[in-house]
Amino acid sequence: MSDQSRLAISARLEEVRHACDFVVEAAERAGLDERAVYHCQMAVDETLTNIIEHGYHYQGDDHEIEVICQAQTRQFLITITDDSPAFNPLEHDAPDPAAALDDREPGGWGIYFIRRLMDDVDYARVGNRNHLILAKNLPEPAGLPTPPGDDAFPVRQLDNHAAVITPSRRLDSNTSPRLETVLNGQLGTGNMWLFVDMVGVEYIASSGLKVLVAVWRRARESSGDVVLCGLQPRLIEIFEMVGFDMLFDVHPDLDTALATRPTP
Amino acid sequence: MAMEINASEMKRVQLFEVVGRVDSNNANELGAELDSKVDDGKTNLVLDLSGVEYMSSAGLREMVRVLKRVKRSGGDLRVASPSDRVKEVLELAGLDTIFEVYPTQVEAVGSF
Numbered sequence: 001m002s003d004q005s006r007l008a009i010s011a012r013l014e015e016v017r018h019a020c021d022f023v024v025e026a027a028e029r030a031g032l033d034e035r036a037v038y039h040c041q042m043a044v045d046e047t048l049t050n051i052i053e054h055g056y057h058y059q060g061d062d063h064e065i066e067v068i069c070q071a072q073t074r075q076f077l078i079t080i081t082d083d084s085p086a087f088n089p090l091e092h093d094a095p096d097p098a099a100a101l102d103d104r105e106p107g108g109w110g111i112y113f114i115r116r117l118m119d120d121v122d123y124a125r126v127g128n129r130n131h132l133i134l135a136k137n138l139p140e141p142a143g144l145p146t147p148p149g150d151d152a153f154p155v156r157q158l159d160n161h162a163a164v165i166t167p168s169r170r171l172d173s174n175t176s177p178r179l180e181t182v183l184n185g186q187l188g189t190g191n192m193w194l195f196v197d198m199v200g201v202e203y204i205a206s207s208g209l210k211v212l213v214a215v216w217r218r219a220r221e222s223s224g225d226v227v228l229c230g231l232q233p234r235l236i237e238i239f240e241m242v243g244f245d246m247l248f249d250v251h252p253d254l255d256t257a258l259a260t261r262p263t264p
Numbered sequence: 265m266a267m268e269i270n271a272s273e274m275k276r277v278q279l280f281e282v283v284g285r286v287d288s289n290n291a292n293e294l295g296a297e298l299d300s301k302v303d304d305g306k307t308n309l310v311l312d313l314s315g316v317e318y319m320s321s322a323g324l325r326e327m328v329r330v331l332k333r334v335k336r337s338g339g340d341l342r343v344a345s346p347s348d349r350v351k352e353v354l355e356l357a358g359l360d361t362i363f364e365v366y367p368t369q370v371e372a373v374g375s376f
Contacts, residue, residue, distance in 0.1 A: 013289045038318070038349045045320045049288040078361040097358030101335070104328060109357060116356050231318075 003029065003071040009048075011060025011082065016048045018221060019067050026069035027136070030076040036136050040078060043134050046110035047080050047089075055084025055130070071138070075119070078134040087130060088123040089114065137174050149214035153182040161224070162193035162261055164254065168200035171208030179208065183215040183226075192224025194260060197254045199230030204238060216236060216248065225249065229257035266290055268315075269297050277376050278306040279369070284314035286323035295326035298341075302330065307339020310372045314345040324357055331363065340364065344372035 007022045009015035023044045027037040052060055068079040079109040093231065095105035115121055120135035152175065156164040163186050167179055186194055194215065216226040229251040231239065239245045251257035267284040280299045286294055298309060311327065313319070331341040342364045346354060352361045366372035 016287065016289060017285075035349065035352075041318065042320055042353070045287055049305065049320070053288070093292065097356065099358070101328070101332060101362050104362075106325055109324065113321055113356065115351070 005069050007067045008064045009067070011052050011056045011063045011065050011084075013049065013052055015057075015083055016045055016052070019048055019065075020045050022067060023069060026071070026078075027076055030069075030071035031138055032076055032136060033139065036076075036226070040134070040136055043114045043117045044078060044080065045131060046113050049223065050089070050110045051080070051082045051084055051130075053136040055082060055087060060084070075135045075136075075137055078136075080132045080134070081126075081129045083129050086125045088125075089132065090123050094177065119170070140178075153179055155182065155186065157191070158193075158195075158258075158261075160193070160261065161191050162195065163191040164195045164197055164258075166197045166200065170205075171201055171211070172203065172205040173207045176205070176207040176211045180211040180215065183211070183217070187215070187218055187222065187224070191218055192222045193256050194219060194224070194226045195254065195261075196226060196228050197230050197257075198228055198232070198235060199253070201235060202232065204235055209238075209242060209244065212244070213247070225262060227257050229254050267293065269294065271297065271301065273306075274373060277308045277310050277373050279310045279312065279373060281315060281369075284317065286316060286319040288320060288322040291320075291322035291326045294323060295330060298326070298330045299333075302333055302337075302339075306344070307334040307337045308376045309334060309341045310344055310346040310369065310376075311341060311353070312350065312369045313347070313350055316347065316350055319350050321351065321357070324353070324359060327363070328359070340373060342366060342376070344355040344369040344370045 005026055007019060007021050020041050024037055024041050027040045032040065048065060051065060052058065055196060063083055064222060065080065065082045070077040089111045092111060095108040096117065114134065118134045122133040124131045132149045152168065154166050158164065171179060183194060212226065219226050227249045230253055231250060239250065249260065267282065267286055270281040272279045280298065282294065284324045327341065334341050344366050345368055346365065354363065354365065364375065366375060
């Protein structure tokens with residue numbers, strides 16, 4: 001199932017608003033909620049503004065930027081193409097939101113928001129055009145329980161009531177409920193020792209932290225445990241900030257973590 | 265609707281009620297409006313965002329620029345009643361700790 005619509009605007013700031021309206025309408029039609037629609041609008045606004053400002057230096061009246069919206073099964077995709085010089089926003093460092101007022105970069109925030117607001121961002125140079133693909137996850141269809149072994153959270157069964165779960169990329173408000181379902185599903189089948197290998201996790205939001213604590217409590221009640229390993233330095237920093245390093249058994253890698261498992 | 269700014273002068277505070285959409289097409293107007301009062305020596309500013317349905321990084325950039333400016337003169341730019349969406353954007357940019365944000369206009373004005 002794929003609903004696709006296309007809009008072309010000339011590369012002028014005055015036209016950005018049309019593209020925003022166009023994307024808002026398509027995102028609403030795709031079933032995104034008000035917050036996700038706002039995120040899409042802002043990501044498109046920031047993308048187009050950057051292209052017009054930095055790609056065409058406000059001289060793009062004769063150039064066309066194309067915006068294509070597609071509702072796929074699991075994601076709403078926005079593809080933006082333009083013929084300004086090749087520029088991959090993903091290769092540029094984002095400014096630091098933790099910077100103090102005097103140290104704040106005035107620029108780069110557009111790209112920062114695009115990456116933070118969307119679930120996936122991809123870039124390609126195709127012929128003489130930049131293609132930026134912005135993806136927002138669609139809400140899970142209601143009433144369908146997530147099957148155990150959800151693709152996004154592969155589960156490997158070990159002996160002695162243990163399993164390894166390997167989440168990847170982002171544990172945010174979109175993905176955390178699914179992680180919780182998967183982990184609770186494991187506890188439900190009697191796997192009280194859950195080894196969560198975080199090596200592929202780039203980002204954890206408070207929703208992800210909450211899930212880990214809730215599942216950890218349940219596991220402890222059943223004399224099991226949730227053991228974490230492979231945390232990237234940024235995640236370790238977050239864990240220390242919220243005091244989770246005191247709560248969880250955290251190991252550098254999966255092998256070290258598995259060595260803590262009680263022998264059968 | 266684009267953007268509208270209603271400026272009013274209070275005893276110790278200059279209040280700006282912003283309505284509509286703040287984006288790359290008009291953020292400089294917002295900046296210019298704030299600047300014109302700062303030029304007159306008014307550096308205690310309240311930006312009431314309750315009527316702002318949408319703000320992009322261009323609007324945030326102007327807010328940060330003016331904040332830096334008034335801070336140098338011992339003033340402040342404080343924010344009143346942003347929508348949940350604008351609040352989220354402020355938080356994402358780390359600006360919720362840089363701006364004093366108040367739930368209502370009365371509280372923001374009274375904070376000076």
